[in-house]
Amino acid sequence: MKAIVVPRYGGPEVLSYEDVADPVPGEGEVLVRVEAASLNFADVLLRVGRYHQGADPPTIPGLDVGGTIGALGPGVSGLQVGQRVAAGLGGGGYAELAVARASLVWPLPDTVSTETGAAFPIAGITAYNILALAGRLAPGETVVVHSAAGGVGTTASQLARLLGAGLVIGTVGTAAKAQAAREAGCHEVIVRGEEDVAVRVNELTAGAGADVILDSIAGPTLTGGFDYLAPFGRLVAFGISSGEPGQALSSQLHPLNRAVVGYSSGHYRRYRPDALRPAAEAVLGLLADGRLRLVVGARFPLAEAAHAHALIESRASIGKILLAP
């Protein structure tokens, strides 16, 4: 089959379109004929050697695919060859064929396209869990979504409203992305670098602050979150796109009953895949009845994965990026 291989760590140019051996599903695994794969920022981290769940090169990136079931490994029940599915992977999605654990394969409702299936697993499940599970969002609360125009960001902004948030404030790196964040459901959008996030959030909430902060940037963005996290608030740390860890002092937490909670879908996939099912089912239900829409900003042929990586790294991408084998 054709696949994109990371032969060594490096820039987008290392991504190599090659013939590789077809994967074979083992015990409890499913072979998926890939019709679409989606990009995640973790694929970039994998390529540069900084993804905490990543395999060493040579390796095939790709955590999410949509397609049809080509074969079932021993011991798999409840799924059928030919069924249209979305699948979450530990890697290997940038390919014509991919192997997934059966617990991370979700049959797609008729109203959900295979492309949406490819876009949903990491972005949809992460967005749901950072709000509902890690963020413990309660109706009426204020949520700050950093990188609100991105794949997780556009999904989390919509889901925050669907889960009952009273005020959704997005932040984006450039003014060009503010409209996309608004269209995804942010009531207010702050352009980081042009405006002080803490000052604006405190203004917008009449000094109350944010009840939930979704932070995938870390570094000074996370550290600065304590200037506007409300008493009883939860700061969810789920990424490090700035490349720098952020810092929380215990003295910023206990006096105000505030919490910092870490979240990783990749870690759940590896160690507790079944625990992702409630989020997957909830998100697929919202996609099926049209209340949630995954924003797709760009599509590339699989062979052009390097262009797709350059786009997400440029920080100019909107929503999800898809690859088609």
Ligand SMILES: NC(=O)c1ccc[n+]([C@@H]2O[C@H](COP(=O)([O-])OP(=O)(O)OC[C@H]3O[C@@H](n4cnc5c(N)ncnc54)[C@H](OP(=O)(O)O)[C@@H]3O)[C@@H](O)[C@H]2O)c1
């Ligand atoms: N823990 C988990 O389970 C999990 C799951 C999915 C994603 N994530 C994390 O969530 C974040 C978003 O992921 P995504 O796949 O949806 O990507 P994305 O948001 O579509 O694209 C990445 C975005 O990160 C922002 N960013 C901030 N600082 C950056 C920097 N120094 N270099 C590059 N980008 C920077 C940019 O948006 P702005 O400039 O507008 O901020 C950029 O557009 C990533 O940090 C990712 O690792 C975590």
